[in-house]
Amino acid sequence: MPDVKKVLIVGGGSAGWIMAAYLNGALNKKGTEKNIDITLVESPDIPSISVGEATIPSIGHILGVIGLNEREFMKATNATFKQSIKYANWLNNEGEFYHHPFSRYRPGPIDRSAQDWIGSDRKIPFTETVSAQAMICEMGLAPQMLGEWDFGTKLKYAYHMDAAKFANYLRDFSVPKGVKHLLANVTKTNIQENGHIKSVQTACGKTLSADLFIDCTGFSAHLMEKALGVGFEDCSQWLLCDRAAVMHIPYDDYFPSQVRPYTTATAQSAGWIWDIPMSIQRSIGYVHSSAFITEEQAQKELHAYEGAHSGAYETKFINFKVGRREQAWKGNCIAVGLSGGFIEPLESTGIYLCDLAAVMLAEHFPFTQNAMEAMAFRFNRILTNRFYEILDFINMHYCLSRRTDTDFWKEVQKPEHITDRLQAKLEFWKLKLPSTADFDDQFFPGQTSASLSGHGDVRRPIDTAGLWNHESYEAILYGMDFRGPEFENKPGHVRHPVRVPEFIIQRLHGARQKLPPHHIWLNQVMGMHQYEMHTPPPGWGKA
Ligand code: FAD
Numbered sequence: 001m002p003d004v005k006k007v008l009i010v011g012g013g014s015a016g017w018i019m020a021a022y023l024n025g026a027l028n029k030k031g032t033e034k035n036i037d038i039t040l041v042e043s044p045d046i047p048s049i050s051v052g053e054a055t056i057p058s059i060g061h062i063l064g065v066i067g068l069n070e071r072e073f074m075k076a077t078n079a080t081f082k083q084s085i086k087y088a089n090w091l092n093n094e095g096e097f098y099h100h101p102f103s104r105y106r107p108g109p110i111d112r113s114a115q116d117w118i119g120s121d122r123k124i125p126f127t128e129t130v131s132a133q134a135m136i137c138e139m140g141l142a143p144q145m146l147g148e149w150d151f152g153t154k155l156k157y158a159y160h161m162d163a164a165k166f167a168n169y170l171r172d173f174s175v176p177k178g179v180k181h182l183l184a185n186v187t188k189t190n191i192q193e194n195g196h197i198k199s200v201q202t203a204c205g206k207t208l209s210a211d212l213f214i215d216c217t218g219f220s221a222h223l224m225e226k227a228l229g230v231g232f233e234d235c236s237q238w239l240l241c242d243r244a245a246v247m248h249i250p251y252d253d254y255f256p257s258q259v260r261p262y263t264t265a266t267a268q269s270a271g272w273i274w275d276i277p278m279s280i281q282r283s284i285g286y287v288h289s290s291a292f293i294t295e296e297q298a299q300k301e302l303h304a305y306e307g308a309h310s311g312a313y314e315t316k317f318i319n320f321k322v323g324r325r326e327q328a329w330k331g332n333c334i335a336v337g338l339s340g341g342f343i344e345p346l347e348s349t350g351i352y353l354c355d356l357a358a359v360m361l362a363e364h365f366p367f368t369q370n371a372m373e374a375m376a377f378r379f380n381r382i383l384t385n386r387f388y389e390i391l392d393f394i395n396m397h398y399c400l401s402r403r404t405d406t407d408f409w410k411e412v413q414k415p416e417h418i419t420d421r422l423q424a425k426l427e428f429w430k431l432k433l434p435s436t437a438d439f440d441d442q443f444f445p446g447q448t449s450a451s452l453s454g455h456g457d458v459r460r461p462i463d464t465a466g467l468w469n470h471e472s473y474e475a476i477l478y479g480m481d482f483r484g485p486e487f488e489n490k491p492g493h494v495r496h497p498v499r500v501p502e503f504i505i506q507r508l509h510g511a512r513q514k515l516p517p518h519h520i521w522l523n524q525v526m527g528m529h530q531y532e533m534h535t536p537p538p539g540w541g542k543a
Helices: 014-027 059-066 070-076 113-118 126-130 133-138 163-177 222-227 295-306 308-312 350-363 369-399 407-412 420-428 470-479 484-488 502-514 518-526
Strands: 006-010 037-042 052-054 080-082 084-088 097-101 158-162 180-183 186-191 197-202 207-209 212-215 232-234 243-250 263-268 271-277 281-288 316-319 323-325 333-335
Touching: 006 014, 006 207, 014 037, 014 059, 014 163, 014 350, 052 271, 059 158, 059 163, 059 350, 070 163, 070 518, 080 518, 084 133, 097 126, 097 133, 097 470, 113 126, 113 470, 126 133, 126 470, 126 502, 133 502, 158 163, 163 180, 186 222, 197 222, 212 222, 222 333, 243 295, 243 308, 263 295, 271 295, 281 295, 295 308, 350 369, 369 420, 369 470
Parallel strands: 006 037, 006 212, 037 180, 084 263, 212 333
Antiparallel strands: 052 158, 080 158, 084 097, 186 197, 197 207, 232 323, 243 281, 243 316, 263 271, 271 281
């Protein structure tokens, strides 16, 4: 019998319910065994962060282990498909855009796509020479067929969904399978002599004890920060945005003629606007830096983006701090979700980090007390590496910009706002194109300082390409014209016409025959309502 058996999750936002459902799926075999005892307590008064949220394909693994049916999940969370992120106006603010799609074509053992494209006339964007998915997105097509799939390699996709509904769906799925659920405000944490948490107390006088505690209380980090005093490493030096202005536009009022099968991230004067289509509404949100724009101005820009009809909807402001908990796992407590840290949602990594924590905890579950420290050490290392990997990648979107139209864009390009490792990577990639080897034991010439502040593990974080490999980097680098001017001005350089591999051309021809428009798939398969069409607002179609 394990001596670490009782798990108490505090907080019932998407982090809390992902942890509960995944641990029950992985360690209790979807509730058919009782190896660990899982209880989730959540406040009946404190609302969870509820914005329309975009995910990345790793969520497919989570749904599978929990045992969810994809279509039921999509219906319950108002989900739509997401195949890419489209970045608009990030380079020059001249209506330019590029995609970061999930699927990419691999030509063979040696991939010279980037080399070939760099030397070409670049009349077709880089991603369109390595993936059909950017164009599939632009055509508004679903990544699934109406009937059975017979279109070769499957297209990778994730979902846009309502995160609050996702948490509720996971609750309704997990409670009948053995997860205990309590509604109460946790007001006090009782600590043992060895620094481990013994129990928590609720406002209604209950004492809840456990062997392992998971803090999913959101930005308040009730256990990890308030009780255990684990600090927060501020990363706002590299990512300047600290607030979001969020709005929902119901399709009943305004349906913009299609449901885009991708997220749009459109750069603005002091940040960027996400545009996330779900099956009954769109969520838009202006992620911005409060040092460069007031709430009133941000709201104005959000309205200008959406069009005149947006005046009818409430704008909610959410403040956030970019950074990470110095230790995600301390003693017998693990901070997951917003209590563990936050990076702005430019590449949709919030829920991903909850997913990663769930997978890593299931893999490193400390079934005995004497395993606790060793498991914590590994867990912290993996989560730390991944946090910095994400930080570099998001940071890169800003620092490659050539916009000088506002103080914000001038500021983000300054060297002091670029992480040490990213700077080193970019310098190195001026000498050689990105490749798999760059993610092996990563440490680059010119890289000077470690960005990890210690806390039991003094090693530098390494980028294992666990989430984004050199191909993802290429999508952003060449989308942002990295080294473009250098090649443009190279004396005697003859540019050949850009080449699109036959496979991609064939795939696009096939896509038109095989794949239905996204909203038609949602109408026919998910029973999405057929909304009346409206002409898209002026800002919406800009990119
Ligand atoms: P919350 O949703 O805040 O939930 C906290 C829970 O703790 C609530 O249930 C609350 O009742 C409970 N609680 C708090 N205190 C107590 C207490 N004392 N006692 C009992 N219960 C308590 N992620 C993505 O993947 N994609 C996106 O597109 C995306 N967009 C985002 C946009 C913004 C502006 C923000 C801020 C975040 C975004 N995220 C996104 C991140 C994502 O929202 C979170 O990572 C994810 O929802 C997890 O949130 P959470 O459960 O940690 O916190």
